[in-house]
Amino acid sequence: MQSKRVWARAVGLERDTVIEDVREDGEVIVVACRLRRNARRRCGICGAKAGRYDQGDGRRRWRALDAGTTKVFIEAEAPRVSCRVHGVTVAAVPWARHGAGHTRSFDDQVAWLVTHTSKTAVVELMRIAWRTVGAIAARVVADSRAAHDPFDGLVRIGIDEISYRRGHKYLMVVVDHDTGRLVWAAAGHDKATLNGFFELLGPERAANIALISADAAEWIGEVALAACPNAELCLDPFHIVRWATDALDVVRRWIWNTMRRLGLTGRAKHLKGCRYALWKNPDNLTERQQAKLAWIARHNTPLYRAYLLKEQLRLVFAHRGDEAVALLDAWLQWARRCQIPAFVALYHRINKHRTGIIASVTHGLSNGLTESVNTKLRLLTRIAYGFRSTDNLIALCLLDRGGHCPPLPGRN
Numbered sequence: 302m303q304s305k306r307v308w309a310r311a312v313g314l315e316r317d318t319v320i321e322d323v324r325e326d327g328e329v330i331v332v333a334c335r336l337r338r339n340a341r342r343r344c345g346i347c348g349a350k351a352g353r354y355d356q357g358d359g360r361r362r363w364r365a366l367d368a369g370t371t372k373v374f375i376e377a378e379a380p381r382v383s384c385r386v387h388g389v390t391v392a393a394v395p396w397a398r399h400g401a402g403h404t405r406s407f408d409d410q411v412a413w414l415v416t417h418t419s420k421t422a423v424v425e426l427m428r429i430a431w432r433t434v435g436a437i438a439a440r441v442v443a444d445s446r447a448a449h450d451p452f453d454g455l456v457r458i459g460i461d462e463i464s465y466r467r468g469h470k471y472l473m474v475v476v477d478h479d480t481g482r483l484v485w486a487a488a489g490h491d492k493a494t495l496n497g498f499f500e501l502l503g504p505e506r507a508a509n510i511a512l513i514s515a516d517a518a519e520w521i522g523e524v525a526l527a528a529c530p531n532a533e534l535c536l537d538p539f540h541i542v543r544w545a546t547d548a549l550d551v552v553r554r555w556i557w558n559t560m561r562r563l564g565l566t567g568r569a570k571h572l573k574g575c576r577y578a579l580w581k582n583p584d585n586l587t588e589r590q591q592a593k594l595a596w597i598a599r600h601n602t603p604l605y606r607a608y609l610l611k612e613q614l615r616l617v618f619a620h621r622g623d624e625a626v627a628l629l630d631a632w633l634q635w636a637r638r639c640q641i642p643a644f645v646a647l648y649h650r651i652n653k654h655r656t657g658i659i660a661s662v663t664h665g666l667s668n669g670l671t672e673s674v675n676t677k678l679r680l681l682t683r684i685a686y687g688f689r690s691t692d693n694l695i696a697l698c699l700l701d702r703g704g705h706c707p708p709l710p711g712r713n
């Protein structure tokens with residue numbers, strides 16, 4: 302009897318269950334159990350008492366966390382019940398989520414691992430297929446979102462789109478500027494997709510949205526402002542800085558091509574290796590990259606000026622309010638007369654969006670949030686390769702960036 306209690310504790314069956322038997326079955330340990338009367342015949346979806354329908358597929362097994370190095374399965378009846386709301390469904394069990402082949406603790410441990418360690422580590426340690434990890438992420442996130450409404454209390458949001466699979470696929474995402482969390486994501490990038498978010502949000506909560514940041518795509522602004530009557534639209538600093546980095550790259554390639562045409566292959570080669578030195582924030586440069594930048598400052602005036610223009614624009618977003626506006630206007634003056642075609646074009650683009658940029662510096666939106674979410678999600682789209690569906694990819698994103706990662710089982 303004592304050993305049954307120990308097993309109940311080890312596999313997390315202390316609630317509402319009676320252990321009938323623990324046995325070895327080939328390479329695995331099977332813990333056979335039944336539900337106590339009060340826990341029987343509950344709808345697997347809502348948990349309400351329901352009438353027995355039939356025996357379903359009979360006895361079945363759920364994978365639990367290993368005992369040491371040995372796989373453990375819980376075995377029990379899985380009858381079907383008839384719920385007044387949900388119709389015929391498999392009865393609820395306290396140790397697993399509805400429709401799952403793994404226990405709640407197993408799911409939670411996998412969800413924790415996938416946000417804290419590598420793909421290979423999860424798959425090897427838990428002895429499951431990678432696509433199973435995707436299905437588990439979806440279950441855990443759905444559970445967490447049902448418990449805490451992620452849309453409650455939204456005031457300042459950012460809308461962004463992320464392309465992956467070489468630009469063949471898109472995700473639209475919404476982040477909360479106040480918590481730094483990803484609150485919603487969906488496949489696609491069009492008005493209908495974005496409207497899906499505002500439908501879920503509903504008119505009452507949409508009226509509380511005060512600030513929306515987005516890139517310069519006009520349709521995003523149109524859809525968002527139509528749904529949120531009290532919101533002000535800002536341009537996301539991340540996208541503006543990106544425009545400058547792109548312009549800088551145009552200048553670098555143009556100079557590189559010119560050098561090659563003039564037969565200055567040595568210099569052209571040196572310049573080619575400078576891409577990252579120009580791209581990165583000066584604070585993060587390695588010593589080697591600093592040396593490359595110094596070389597550009599000595600040998601290549603237009604490229605160095607373009608670099609300074611990019612850095613000066615980044616500086617605008619490190620400030621707030623009047624200071625930022627003054628810096629922005631000084632930048633516009635400089636860029637307009639810089640005689641570097643890519644940056645004169647950038648001047649026109651930024652001047653056109655001056656109002657949206659001023660709104661974002663006035664409200665102190667930082668460049669960091671969208672940038673870090675963007676970078677992380679791009680990485681996740683690559684990691685999630687092999688999942689069965691986009692929904693599972695989105696679940697992985699929400700698990701990692703949406704605050705839905707559960708604590709390790711038994712630690713909370």
Ligand SMILES: [Zn+2]
Pocket residue numbers: 344345346347348349384385386387388
């Ligand atoms: Zn039900």
